[in-house]
Amino acid sequence: MSVLSVFDGSARALEIVKIVSRHEWSFLSQLLGRGDSTETRLPLPSVLCNLLTDLGPVYVKLGQLLSTRPDLLSDDYISALSRLQADVPPVAWKEVKPYLRRELGQPIDQCFAHFHSKPIAAGSVGQVYGATLPQGLKVAVKVLRPGIEAQVKEDGRLLRKIAALAASTSLGSQVDFVGLADQVLAALERELDFRIEAENTKRLQRCLEQSAFVPSGQLRLPHVVDSLSGQRVLVLEWIEGEPILTPAARTALNNGPGVEATTKALLGAFVEQYFVEGFFHADPHPGNLKVLNDGSVLLL
Secondary structure (H helix, E strand, C coil): CCHHHHCCCCHHHHHHHHHHHHHHCHHHHHHHHCCCCCCCCCCCHHHHHHHHHHHCHHHHHHHHHHCCCCCCCCHHHHHHHHCCCCECCCCCHHHHHHHHHHHHCCCHHHHCCEECCCCCEEECCEEEEEEECCCCCEEEEEEECCCHHHHHHHHHHHHHHHHHHHHCCCHHHCCCHHHHHHHHHHHHHHHCCHHHHHHHHHHHHHHHHHCCCCCCCCEECCCECHHHCCCCEEEEECCCCEECCCHHHHHHHHHCCCHHHHHHHHHHHHHHHHHHHCCCCCCCCHHHEEECCCCCEEEC
């Protein structure tokens, strides 16, 4: 396989070439052209992060995966890639509105009493909006980014070609490029189906409800609004709480079950998930643990 067969003249392939060239062409041309791992040099960590961000969600996911591989990269790369985010400018509401209407199967104003058309968060895969249901419940509405499925399909095709070419180099004898590409694309395919996220949310809620370590209601997840959720739209209870390590969270905990009781519940719940359920919350950093006014903890 040649470089020309990878960059096959498609519009997306040419766009990738332009983006890579703008940041630093030398490392990719060395890898694909000569395949000499002793001469191939990665861009500086900050440059690599900017490059992956500009290339889009497939490559951001690749960077996030590589951030978990200290066996492949040095500490400075691991540190930089661990902070890699897929934040991008949001798609305009005029494009999202008909897309959302089609996915809901009915007019937006029939589903929500209020819907704020300015997104509160935008990533390369989805955008999140605030809304209120007719019953008065505030919700977060996560909408798959229009056009993202076609982009991931095209980028996945190109990434697999690049991985196959890189696998034939001397560096490919040290790194399973094809395996990395397959892992990245499998993870992205799951992220593009919000039904998986909804079911995981409900499954973890059931685990907490059945846990011997968690008093009723002390730990929970946002409620999923099943009637409005599907493959490309996910509607969740809106959460207003404090990250668990903040002073305000400590005050709420002390007014509720207390810090010690909450710590025991969290530790017991996670140990039970890891060693008994075999199904667990994989990103329990402090920002994903919100303390509500009554001292209960909600897992995002």
